[in-house]
Amino acid sequence: MKSFLLVLLSSVLLFGCSDSENPTTCGVENPLKDLAWLKQEIENAGGPNSSEYSFLMQASYQGQTVFFFxxxxxxxxxxxxxxxxxxxxxxxxITFADLSNQKVIWKPANSVCTFS
Known part of the structure; x- marks a missing residue:
């Protein structure tokens, strides 16, 4: 009985919690919608002469999350x-070499940018 309880408790501890279930960025689940300033920046980036060339990146710099267009x-x-x-x-x-975990988190539907 004790071994069963030990296995059950171990399973709960190992599988019950996971940092990746609800990952957050800047304390929110979706920075594109939940950070008002970032949402406004995206709206501004969709100007008539530039939207197809713009994209938004997220990265880590010195242990903090950063955003850049x-x-x-x-x-x-x-x-x-x-x-x-x-x-x-x-x-x-800051150079691109100073950044880690770079990823595109937004680009407009009419984007001509390609990423490899």
Missing amino acids: GFCNPLWNYATIYQDCQGNRISGE
């Missing part, structure tokens, strides 16, 4: 602005 139009020269979970700009010289 990218553009795939080869004729544009732009500066990347990195923002934290509250929408504050992160200052300093």
Whole structure:
């Protein structure tokens, strides 16, 4: 009986909780909808002359989540602005090599950008 209880308790501890069941970013389940500042930035990125070239990335920088827009139009020269979970700009010289876990989290339906 004791061994059965030990196995049952072990199973509950091993399988009962999982960090990946409800992953959160910036304390919310869906930053695109739940972070008001980010939702507004996405709406602004959908301008008539640029939407098909824009996309939004999420990454980790020095242990914190950051967001930044990218553009795939080869004729544009732009500066990347990195923002934290509250929408504050992160200052300093940041390169793409400083970022980990980079992923595209939004692009418009008419996007011409390709990712490999």
